[in-house]
Amino acid sequence: MTELLAVERVTAGYGESVVLEDVSFALDEGDSLALLGRNGVGKTSLLTTLMGLTRLHKGAIRWAGKDIARVAPYKRARAGLGWVPQERHMYPSLTVEEHLTVVARPGRWDVKKIYEVFPRLQERRTNMGNQLSGGEQQMVAIARALMTNPRMLLLDEPMEGLAPIIVQELLGVIRKLVQDEGLSVIVVEQHARLALSLTQRAIVLDRGCIVHDSDSRELLDDGAKLDRLVSVA
Known part of the structure; x- marks a missing residue:
């Protein structure tokens, strides 16, 4: 498959403050990723870094093979x-x-x-x-x-504060986008099990670093590890 996004040893944050440190991962066209972790570990900051809304201290971000680390946010949106x-x-x-x-x-x-x-x-x-x-x-x-x-959809807490019936409706839509439309998706979601049920791969952040990277099903099936990593009840 064709590599769509590559994040290479990215350290980023706001001003001089570092939120993400030495983050690396890559996604192919059509891949789906659950981005998990406790509150305040850098999940939203990773999405905003991909969109060019934080300060990149070091590292590289490649989109469809091109370096976009210094590309303006609106141009990233136009690129997909x-x-x-x-x-x-x-x-x-x-x-x-x-x-x-x-x-x-x-x-x-x-x-x-x-x-x-x-x-x-x-x-x-x-x-x-x-x-x-x-x-x-x-x-x-x-x-x-x-x-x-x-070409890729970045979803930041799409289920937050919604009634259960709406959550189920949106789950169906996101699942359709991933499975039927083949759209690449990164989902940040506090409801870890929901995110894992939608995606192929899972990354867990802690203090701005990746501490776990596996298939979503593997992490979903290991309840003890999931609880330990993201404090899911």
Whole structure:
């Protein structure tokens, strides 16, 4: 398979503060990764580093074979990195459909395909961003990233604060993206077992370093190790 993303001995953070230290991993086209760890260990910082929003102290980031370590965030998005931040970033002056069309780029993901995957958004297409429930806002955030037609989707805590029925709905969507669409996905998720059920591979961070790297199924089947690494109840 073709290597899509390579992170090589990356040390990064905010200003002089170092959050990630000597992080290395690579993903091929179509790979899916669960990025796990306790709160504050650098999971979100790793996603924002991939998007170019932290200070890279050393190391390299290659995207489709090209060095993007000094490439601006908007150019990374245009190159195919789709980011769904934890904050969702809804705009109260835009309708659901405007949230989608304003970022649209050519490709297989268009408004029609989005509504097939998220029929609830079609029902809410004329609602403003501040007229949506938390679950609907998360659907818009994911759908908006898909409208950029990314090669890889970065999901930061997509299930946080959502009702169980919405969690199950979003799990189905993400599973479809990974298994049926073949989209490369990195999922940061506190609910480790959910993330592991969606992905092929798992990385666990602790204090900004990778302390575990394995198949997701292997870690999911070893409950004692999983509990020890991420304090899952």
